[in-house]
Amino acid sequence: MFVPHSAAGAMLAAALAAFVGLPAAHAQADASRGQTLYEAHCSACHDRSVHGRAVRTARTFEQVREQVVRWQREVGVAWQAEDVDAVTIYLNQRYYRFPCPTTVCAAPRASVPPASAPR
Template sequence: MKHAGIAMLASLWAAALPAAAQSRGELLYTTHCSACHSEQMHWRDARAARDWPTLEAQVRRWQGSIGLAWQDDDVREVARYLNERFYRFEPAAGTRSSLGGAPPGAISGAR
């Protein structure tokens, strides 16, 4: 009985924790893109994004195709989110992750 009470208390505590905040790029993507783009879209062999410039170009292309009229910052934020979540491409010069550093998987100074 004592263990059940502890487990219940732990589950209530975990449920009370705030959910992790989504980045702007993630919010834009889940709102406007994820209905048509499943995770398979990003890791399939025939994907159109092969590096950072083509990833950003694809985000720009598709947002324009559906008439979103995103600003350059919106395109970059969605590309950052996709890069952090799926691709791990070397970022373009001056491109930072939403956490303020280089995107995960980026190796500074290595080539």
């Protein structure tokens, strides 16, 4: 069955964000969109247990993303890169808590100046 999830998901996520008054922070918006996508397409087979199990496949943010790429292909939803990022950010924030590369998540403390190096 084909579900035009992207537009509907984006609209739902926007509506949800407006409803709960989430901060406009990029990663947070992505996480709620990712949650919507994940719950629509992925949670039928596995709940939190697969992401929290002791011997899990993903050991870095990139590996979580690889699994998301693999599983969206398996499910046949043809997600765009930003959908994959959104779901990865969601899963990472909720379960894995690996450091998120700044290319995907905005740098959390980008304005903190680096400590001056000793000469």
